[in-house]
Amino acid sequence: MTRDEIDLKLQLIEERMDARLQRMETAYEGQVKRTDEFIERIERASERANQQVVDGILRSKQEASDTRKELFKDLGDAVDGAMDKVKDSNKSLKWTIIGTAIATVLALGGLEYALKADGWSAYQAGSGIQQSIQTAADKAANDAAAKVRAEQPNGDSKKK
DSSP, X not given: OOHHHHHHHHHHXXXXXXXXXXXXXXXXXXXXXXXXXXXXXXXXXXXXXXXXXXXXXXXXXXXXXXXXXXXXHHHHHHHHHHHHHHHHHOOSHHHHXXXXXXXXHHHHHHHHHHHHHHHHHHHHHHHHHHHHHHHHHHHHHHHHHHHHHHHSOOGGGGOO
8 A cells, every 4th residue: 555545545534533523513512402492491481380389379369368358348347237236226325335345246256257267368378389389390390300301312322
């Protein structure tokens, strides 16, 4: 084999190596791009899940507030009704005082009931939110893990 043939053979090998290196660089850049896109999708999904949790919290707070308003309105109506009945039916100061005391006791009991109901609804809302957050986090983690497993190249096909 002459020197020119050896040079030609080395040049051909070098060109093949350059082409192979170029293909590897292109494959690597494609994988980096797919990974970046995957990370962006996970971030968007996480933002949507966070927004759903925040929306759930706001809905729970609004429902608790609405319940509290209804209870206080009912309590006010009950007290007004009780006071009207006491005023209409009582002819003397003694009966008015007794009726007012009863109405006050009922009002305080109703107020205590309303406060307990408000606390209970806030507790339930918090429990539901905690479960929603855990469920959303578990789902996001499972979806991300499944996506990563699905996008990982099979090691057997590259060993050829």
